[in-house]
Amino acid sequence: MLAPFPLGENAVSGGDARALSNRRLFEALGWSVTTVGIYPGAGGAAGSDILLSDPALETALEADMAFGGLHMALAAESDPAGRRALTGAIEAAAPDLIVVEHPWPWPLLRRVLADLGGRRPRLIYSAHNIEAELRPLLYPYCPVAPGAETRRLAVEAMERELAQAADVVLAISGEDARYMRDRWGVEATVLPPISGLPEVAEPEAARPQRYAAMVASAFWPNVDGFFWAFPDGLGVLRLGETVAAAGSVGPAIEADARFGSFRALNQSRFRSLGPLPSADLARVLRAASCVILPVRVGAGANMKTADALWSGRPVVCTPKALVGYPHASPGAGLYVADDPGDFRRLVRAGVRGELAPPPPGAAAFGERDALAILRAALPGAGG
Amino acid sequence: MSLIHYDASLILHWGDETAVGIVRVEHYIVDHLFKTADRPLNFVRFDPAAGGFRDATAQETRAVLRIVAVAHGRTPEAEPEPAEAPPPVSEPVPSVGARLARFAEAVARTPRSQAPQALRAWLGHALPSNALAVRALRVGLYIGALSANTVIRGARLAVRRGPPPPAPEPAPPAPSRAVEWNHGDVLVCAANGWDYLDYDQLAAVVALGVRLVSVCYDVIVVEHPEVAAVPPDRLHRYFVEMAHLSETVLTVSETSREAFQRVICAPNDIDCRVVAGRVPNLLFAHAEAIGEVETAELAGRPFAVFCATIEVRKNHMLLLRVWERLAERLAPEDLPILVFVGKWGWRVDEVRFFAEHGRRLRGKLRIYNKASDAELIWLYRNARFALFPSFYEGLGNIEPLTFGTPMITSDHASMLEATEGLMPALDPLDAPAWTEEIERLIREPARLEVLRATARDRFANLGPATFGDALTAAVTGAARG
Structure with missing residues (x-):
């Protein structure tokens, strides 16, 4: 599983929560999952993670935050050390499946797979968004360098290529799946998010706190x-x-x-x-x-x-x-x-406690449903 | 029997200093409650050392009584307190004062819960029908749980007249005690207590069934935080907490009521009863009793007066610049002296600098930081005209107008409301317009006389002072509907 962030035990954002949730699902289906995070940083990487320590990348991330993912993807692709590290990770794991969370690891992975040659593992693209559509929504919040539309189109090209290259595409919503079908000709499987929170004892107080x-x-x-x-x-x-x-x-x-x-x-x-x-x-x-x-x-x-x-x-x-x-x-x-x-x-x-809670069992979509979807999408999967 | 608790923290803080603005309104409120409240009045004071409100000590209660009496033109008792208990009832032909004192002492020995019955009994048998005496009894009642000396002094305050008192006696302060809050009590907070209130304590008091009635003068600091003297977020929180906790919020003008609803209630979706009332002009109402004291250096000389705390919101700089311009245009003998009356406030370094170094204003600017009410009355009565260029006001000081002195004011809504639109009102940023209007008043005596006649004959500020009625309704619960 490739992700553009570290995958620890506890999620710090929705993106890694989704990735962690997916990892648990794949493990529940019987796979052994190795994760490789690819992200900016310095010093020693955890596990098989690949750190991108290019100063030019740091500058680009600061000046063009809305396209941070794209800059990271391009930096990773052109980083020889990154290529070596990912090649080594793939050779060591000899995976049956490669799951790509977000499109950003794709340029590096594409190049490494081309260099490796031979039979390619099955490729799963886990899309968290339609990234090209999301970019303009971020412009109000963060620095955007001139020429944003060019880069937005580059983002779309990247995710479209990954979606079309993948054996299975997991969309986060029906809306995203429709977009992929209509714009890219890709039939995606909708895998709604499920919570990864553990069961805990009920609160001691009989009445919820305010x-x-x-x-x-x-x-x-x-x-x-x-x-x-x-x-x-x-x-x-x-x-x-x-x-x-x-x-x-x-x-x-x-x-x-x-x-x-x-x-x-x-x-x-x-x-x-x-x-x-x-x-x-x-x-x-x-x-x-x-x-x-x-x-x-x-x-x-x-x-x-x-x-x-x-x-x-x-x-x-x-x-x-x-x-x-x-x-x-x-x-x-x-x-x-x-x-x-x-x-x-x-x-x-x-x-003030004036709203009724949902009836027991109302949150009906859970891990069992998600596993059923994955099994259907991945013939031969166990679990 | 429930009580009315009055937060006297600010009154006690300012003590005997000449009251302006909020404190002057507080004096009015306390006096009004004395006269009209349907239950005993108990002064409380916020005391961080006590962890919140506590009952005022006997000494503090005496101080409040004295301060309010002076503010209303009454002269506090001159005689020292009796060292012994008053004469026995059998003494022949006791004076009303002596009888009051005796009663007050009796009340002081009566448990608070039985005080109303005692009052009724005594009213029915011992006291002539006398408004002053009745008020004195109210005084006695609210301090009923305090020392006998306090009660006696409170009673005498209401019935005696005489020369000013000697300096307060250095009696050791009575021990303070926590307030006994009871369901149905009323707490009146009119002091803008953002500097000291403990909202958790206040919420706990309200949760006990104490009805909070608060007074809002304006929410200018929320709308215009740049003029605030303290961090504006603290002031904003104060208003929001009071809106949540108060059964009724009283405002001193319709402009303030509208602003409170718009700026505090609506954005926070607080369903709060906000009632506007018009506060009477206390200085004018008690002018006869207060008298007037001439400012010698201004006697016989033309001057224009602006009475307000010298702070950024009041816009003193505009008048200084206008006066500089007028000094260029007018002969020195024609230019009135510009008189600022008020304490130094905040963010007015430029005003200070101008006052000290403005070359053209030499001899044409006076700043009085400690004018008494009597001096103020003289200034109002003898000014050629008065000025009030404040950017924002909740009520607006139109005291000069009540004394028949024309004013030029800013055109803020509250000023138009207060002056009833009878006086020239100008944009407080438009210095050329102010210069032109003031120059006209100086050069055209007939125009000034027309305005003076308008002020004298048409200004209706002495009409109904609805704030008192609103206060009474809020305190009695009649406003709850």
Whole structure:
């Protein structure tokens, strides 16, 4: 499994949560999975990971963040050490399958496979987005160098080529699958996200605590989603009612100038929990009065939606948060608002225990369903 | 019997200094509650050492009474407190004051829960129908749990008149104690307590069933954080917490009510009762009792007055620049002296520099930081005209207008509301317009006289002061609907 980030035990973003989830699924099907992360960094890499330490890459990442993946992909392809490392990893593992998370490892992999020759392992492309379509949505949040459209087309060419070269393409949503079919002529398999959180004991308190849990990484749209919902601070909540943010989104929100404008009020109603081990995250979600998903950009793995649905708590979300979750529909513990005022009122109602949780078993799509999809997509898979 | 607790922290903080703005309104509120409240009044003070509010000590209670009495033109008692208990009831022909003192002492020995019955009994048998006396009894009641001396002094304050008192006696302070909050009590907070309030404690008090009535003067610091003296996010939080916790928020103008709804309630989706009332002009109302004191260096000389804390929002710089320009245009003998009355505030380094180094303003600028009410009344009455170029106001100081002195004000909505649109109102950023208008008033005495007549004859500020009624309704719970 190739990924453009390290794959540790605990996910720090939706992307690696999806990749970790996939790894567990493949292992459940009977495969032994070796992961190779390919990403910028210096010093010693963990395991088989490949670090890209090109100063020009660092500069490009800073100046053109919206296309960080593309710069990384090109740097990896042209890095002889990276090629050697990946060649060695493939030769050592002699894999039956190569799973590519995101398209960014593809240029390097393509070159290495060409150099290796011989029979190619089956190739699976695990698409987290339609990357070329996502890029413009990121422009408002980060530096973009001139000539963005040229690079956007390069991104599309890269992911299209990978999708067309792959034996199996896993799409994260029906929307993405339709795009691939209509634009690239590729029939993708929709594999909806599933939560990877472990079962934990029920909270000791009989009544949920008065907080809304939010789980997200510091990905800019996640930060922006919070301020979309609470542009004037958290005054909609009373003292003693809070939003508890798990993941790197918490420190990012606190560091944002929009938080500072209402700092005194927000600090009294906001708790930044930071990245948490899976078990702790599971406890935070299970003990919450509600879980909120102020998702404004309909892209990415949206793993936080899977975790929210897993929690069994009332979920307050935007329509965008449900992209890729055809089995989740409003009602029965799922409260949807596309207006910030309506969203805030739902959050307040949720914190005060006024929203009914979903009935037991409502989050019907789980690991068993995902495994069935993979088995069908990969004839010969065990599990 | 439930109580009205009044947060006297700010009144006590400012003490005997001449009250302006919020503190002056607080004096009005305390006086109004004395006169109208349907239950005893208990002063509380925020004390970090005590972990929040505590009952005011006897000494502090006396201080509040004295301060409020002076603000209303009443002269506090001159005589020292009696060292012994008052004469027995059998003493022949006791004065009203002596009877009050005796009653007050009795009240002081009465448990708070029984004080209303005691009051009714005593009112029915011992006291003549006398408004002053009744108010005195209210004073006695609210301090009923304090020392007898306090009660006696409170009672006498209301019935005695005489020369100003000697310096406060250095009596050892009475021990403070935690407030006994009870369901149905009312807590009135009118002091913009963002510097000291403990919201957790306040929330706990409200959770006990205490009804919070707060006063909002304006939310300017939220709309215009650049003029705030302290971090504006702290001020914003104060308003939001008060909106959440208050049963009623009283504002001092319709402009402030609208702003509070728009800036605090609506964005935070807080369903809060916000009621606007008009505060009477206390200085004018008590001018006769306060009297006036001439400022000798201005006697017989033309001057224009601007009374406000010298802080960035009040826009003193505009007047300094206008006066510089006028000094170029007018003969020195024609240019009135520009008089600033107010304490130094924040973000006014430029004003200080100008005041010290402005060459053209030599002899044409006076700054009085400690004017008394009596001096202020003289200044208002004797000014050619008054000025108020503030950028933003919740209420707006139109005291000069009540004394019949014309004003030029900024055209902010609250100023138009306060002046009833009768006076010239200009954009506070438009220095040329101010220069032109002021020059006209100086060069055209007839125009000034027309404005003076308007101020005198048409200004209706002495109409209904609805704030008192709104306060009474809020405190009694009538506003709950």
